[in-house]
Structures are given as structure tokens and as C-alpha cells.
Amino acid sequence: MITEYKLVEAYKKIERLPKRKYQVIRGGRYYDKEELESFIKDLEGGTKTLEGFRIIIKEELSMRRALIVLLQEGYYKLKCYDDVTIDLIQLQNKAKSRFLIGNRDQEALTYPERIHPKNPCARYEYNKTAKMHYKSALKILVIPINIYFIDEKAYQHLKIVYEDVLIC
């Protein structure tokens, strides 16, 4: 029951959420990546506590980016999507439960290869605009820190994909 919490008690709980003092911003100009990553983990650790105060800790993410995360986590080891059956509707529902997904930017997210191609350099060789959009979509997923991936290996693999796309 939310009403059981008194404000003093609630505030003290919030004070205890960070495991240590963080210096997330250095010199007022730059984020310290490790500090930011640890801080975000502590914040996520407080999700349940904060839900009790009806504060929802969920990151906004465009559907394409969310699907890239899920396709990457589920299928990054595969060379192509041909041998698997992927239910995009199910994947979209999964995305909605994990991230805050809006519906104001609906793209044509019709099949995995279009959302997160297995060989982006070849796919976008003659389509500069599509490549730019893909590059833009990958950027915050890989740089600067891992905010969105549960599977660290899938995250590290995507960083390599991103570096390839930057130079092809």
C-alpha cells in the first residue's frame, strides 16, 4: 500500500539508493562513463522502491532501436535470419514491456533484415540515407555506455558492427 509510506521514510529510502557517492559529471563539461554506468545501475536497482511511490523508471526508446536491441540479443550469433522464425508482433510487445515506446514515429518495421540487417554495409551500399538512419539508430545503443542491453556479449558484438558501419 502506497499510503503506508510516510514522506520521511520515503525520502530516507531514496537517500539509500546510491551505493556510493558518484562523480558523474567531471569539471562540469563531461560525463564520466564508468560513474554514469554505475549510477544508472543503482537507479535501476531502485525500480521497485520507486514504483511503490508511483514513479516509473523506464527508458524511452524508439521502436526501431528497441527492436535492434532485442534482435541483437536474440540472434547476434546468426549469420542471417533465414533459418529462424521471428514473430515481430511478439518482439514488439516485448519491447513495450521493457522500454517506454511511443507511437509518434512509426516507421515501416516490417521484417528483421530491414530493422537490423545482418550485413549493413552491403545492404546500404547504394542507399546513403538509409545507412545514415541506421548509423543514427545504432549510436546511442553502443555509445557511450551500455544502458539498454541485458546481454553484455550482444552489446559488445553490436559495438563491432557499429565500427564497421562507420567506415564502410
Place this chain on the structure above:
Amino acid sequence: MEIKTLEFKEFHHVSYSDIGKKYKDEFNSNSVRLSEVELKSILALIFSIQFHYPVSSNDQIEKVNDILYERHRIINLTTRFGRQMIENLDVVYLEWFNELLNRRYHLFEIIKDIELNNFVHLAVTDYMSIRKIEFGKFFLNEWSKSIIDTSSYYFDSYSRNIKKYFEDNPEKIWVVAEKIEKANPSLTIREGLLLIFTLKEYFIKPNNSIMDYAITNYIVRDNIHELNLKRSVYMSTIREVLNQKWNLNRGKGGPKL
């Protein structure tokens, strides 16, 4: 690759109404090409709408119009922050922005334009996962100007007392919670927390408040309409909190009666 904090810049904002007046002949029918300032102003508004109301639905029309027509100072804060993010766009997104600048738009429906919404989502809104700390700080600083009434004759002396209290008792910020609860027991925990963060930021400006800032971001994101509506309630609660006794040396020394 470093992540820079936002560099807050001076900017010129053009309201949607003024853009509508300028292009009144084309507004409902023909497409127009916008100037850079006009497009950036529109993008900032789209950001604010996406941030507060990510899922569009018919029952939100008036709330979205509050943002679009900039009816309330507090709600406009998000648009101002969004504009700062647009002024600080990374080079990857600038290329895309320049493409958008060369397009023509139907002003009547520009807020729903899928390409613009897509751009704002990818280049601005999704970045709130990092910028939430900066947004929380920005919001607390700005909104405190709307809910802390500094016009009272006694404000300066109250202010000195409170600052002194926290200099002497930095670990006792929870006392603010106690006083807020006493001043207005009907506030929700969420509202109470926001008021604690506000007073803390205004009077103490501690350098370890990132958790407060991040939480402020989520409270504001999901409740901006209510926060704006109840502004006068928060204002009188804070006035009452400041009026309460901030006894510096309770029980210490002095003649016993």
C-alpha cells in the same frame, strides 16, 4: 568517445502560432520550407510532446495543445530543454537535420510528421536516458522560481535560517520531509519528494543530488499536467514550510523556563 554535458546557449524561439501567422496563406493547404530557427522551434515542441505523451491518443488533445501553444510557463520548460539539446546536436544528426531543413512541410500537420518525429526520437528524446540528470537539475532550478514565493517580507530571514540549519545539519534533510508532511498531509509521496528536491536544490545546492535529478526527470515526464495544475497548492505548502520553526539550537543552552 566522450559525452559532453549540454552547453546552454542563447537561442531564438518562434512559437507555432507565430509560424502559423507568417505562413497563414499556406497553412492549411500548401507546403512551406521553414527557416532553421523555425524548424528547430518546431522540433523542440515535438520533443516536448513525445517526452510527456509518447503514446498519442484522442483524450490528450488539450494537453498536447498546452505544449504546442505554450500556454503554461512550467510546461514550456521541457520545450526549452529540448531546444538546448537541439542546439547541441551531435554531428551524426546534423547531417540528417540539414536534410530535413531542405524539405517542405504541411504546417497544419507538422507535429504529426513521421520523419520529424522519427528524427526527434532518435536524436533527442532517446538521449534523455543520459540527459535525465541535466533535465532534472534544469527543471528544479526553473520551477523553483514558480513555486517558491520570495516576495514575503520575511523571506530573506527564513532563507538564512534554513541555509544555516543545513550547514549545521547536512545529514538532516529528511526534516524537510517532516515539515512538508505537516504543512500538507494530502500530498502524494511523489509530490512530496519533488518538493523536497526543490527546496534542497534552492537552499542547499548540494553537489551529490544526481539521484534527485534523475527521479525528478521521471516525475516530471509522467505528471507535467498535474504539476502545472497544482502549482498554487505547492506554492502554499512551501510557504507554510518556510513559516514553520527552523529552530537551530533546540534544547541546547539558553535559560530553562
